[in-house]
Amino acid sequence: MTSLALPAARHSPWLIANLIFQIAFGLLAMTVCLPSMQDWPETFGASQASVQLTLSAFIAAYGGMQLVWGPWSDRIGRKPLLLVGLTLACAGSLAAALAPSLGLLTVARMLQGAGCAAGMVIARAMVQDLFTGSERTRVMAFVGMTMGVCPPLATLVGGQVHVRLGWQANFVLMAALAAVLFVAAWRGLPAARAASPAPRGTRDLLAGFARLLREPVYLLYVAVLASTTATFYTFLGGAPIVLKGYGITPERIGWYIMCIPMAYIVGNLWTSRLVRRSSDRRIMALGQAWTLSGLALVLALGLWGTRDPLALALPLLLLGVGHGLLAPPTLSGTVGIVPALAGAAAAIGGLIQQLSGAVGSFVVGLVPHSGQVNLAVVMLAWALCGLCAQWLLHARRRA
Known part of the structure; x- marks a missing residue:
């Protein structure tokens, strides 16, 4: 076809x-x-x-x-x-x-x-x-x-x-x-x-899943996507606890939590312009740089002893922009490796996103939060996993 x-x-x-x-x-x-x-x-x-x-x-x-x-x-x-x-x-x-x-x-x-x-x-x-x-x-x-x-x-x-x-x-x-x-x-x-004939039976359907799971480039794209999702869900799970410690009441918490989604939109707008003159690889590298810069600043302010909600929210604007740069080329990559299995690829990627988000929101509840340091450490750990996956992805594609 x-x-x-x-x-x-x-x-x-x-x-x-x-x-x-x-x-x-x-x-x-x-x-x-x-x-x-x-x-x-x-x-x-x-x-x-x-x-x-x-x-x-x-x-x-x-x-x-x-x-x-x-x-x-x-x-x-x-x-x-x-x-x-x-x-x-x-x-x-x-x-x-x-x-x-x-x-x-x-x-x-x-x-x-x-x-x-x-x-x-x-x-x-x-x-x-x-x-x-x-x-x-x-x-x-x-x-x-x-x-x-x-x-x-x-x-x-x-x-x-x-x-x-x-x-x-x-x-x-x-x-x-x-x-x-x-x-x-x-x-x-x-x-x-799909761009070519797709699997016709249950056995071939499972074979299609197996084929995707044997594609290292596909798995690395999904790993980058999963790490960004886990980082964001970790924030959603831990931010209300940290903000409560900073004296922010429930009716005001939403305004601080919106920092990442709003900055994410800015990152997506930037991506829609960059994509005409930059490669996906460069856009993803820029996204990781913004993401890690934001998390490093959150951690540094926490270690400095700053106890202010803006010390959490404002640096995470950088992370939101970074995720907005990372997501579009990563999503595009997950469905483009095997065009005939684009639906299955999107399905597996979506499921792993949901699972990684659930794990992220669960893990952050296992650590104490007297300030923003522990939240920043957990988020940074997920982001570094994504950085490693992205490095392996681009190394493999250069080979």
């Missing part, structure tokens, strides 16, 4: 926006109800731990189903399965809005996450199908910008909807958005498929 990469003239802004919103929908659905979770223990007469399972169920389905949607899209086709996934996400959202108990809400969230996973993995694979070279990296930069702004924006919108209309309204909103995206995919996306 021949490549379906489109001529540049056909790369309309509407096509790019369509793909970006398909990818970002899962993050919106994941985070829009976070403000409501504070009230669910009282609403359902359940423990906070039980309420947390609603989020865990979503993440588990969201990560695990990427391993299903990706290979199936290589085998059957991108667009049909994307439409199935959006239908599933819409049904899960409506079921969540109507759930009379926390148990049924948890099941509905799992269904919602399973459907949302299709957009994340299939639309990323379609970027591989439809774009080439620097244009693909540029589109991934726009994807990164959108994904950077989605969590804080969804949380702010979700809180306002919850206060004014109730927690169920957020799920109705997600069902409506899924329906809009269904129409957008149906009418606006080409029937993109």
Whole structure:
């Protein structure tokens, strides 16, 4: 089967926006109800731990189903399965809005996450199908910008909807958005498929996974991506603890946590300009330099004894820019190694991202946090893992 990469003239802004919103929908659905979770223990007469399972169920389905949607899209086709996934996400959202108990809400969230996973993995694979070279990296930069702004924006919108209309309204909103995206995919996306024949049976499907896992360059790209995700989730897990020690109350914590996502968008914008005149290798090296500079400054200020929230937040603006530079070429690299397995590649990469993020947020809870030093050390350890993977990646590609 021949490549379906489109001529540049056909790369309309509407096509790019369509793909970006398909990818970002899962993050919106994941985070829009976070403000409501504070009230669910009282609403359902359940423990906070039980309420947390609603989020865990979503993440588990969201990560695990990427391993299903990706290979199936290589085998059957991108667009049909994307439409199935959006239908599933819409049904899960409506079921969540109507759930009379926390148990049924948890099941509905799992269904919602399973459907949302299709957009994340299939639309990323379609970027591989439809774009080439620097244009693909540029589109991934726009994807990164959108994904950077989605969590804080969804949380702010979700809180306002919850206060004014109730927690169920957020799920109705997600069902409506899924329906809009269904129409957008149906009418606006080409029937993109993999660039060559994909696996046809379960054995060949597993062989496809095995082939990717035997590709050192693919694994190193995924390792770089996983390290950035783990670094960010470590920050999300540890920053509230550190900021509480600095006297920051819960209603103010969000403003400090937004430092990395906002700077991440700046990094993505920079990448979209750099990609026209710089190689992916140089952009990734620049991203690592910004990332490590920010973490070194956080650590230095902590060791100096500075106990101020700005001593944590401001240096991490550098890290956010660095991650914004790193993510687009890394995402592009993960799906470009074996074009016929782009869906499977995106699926494995997405799953490892979720797992690395979970490990990062768990590990940071194992160390004490009287200041920002320990948080900086854990984040720096993850970043150095990414630096090592990136050095090996470029050394191998030079060979």
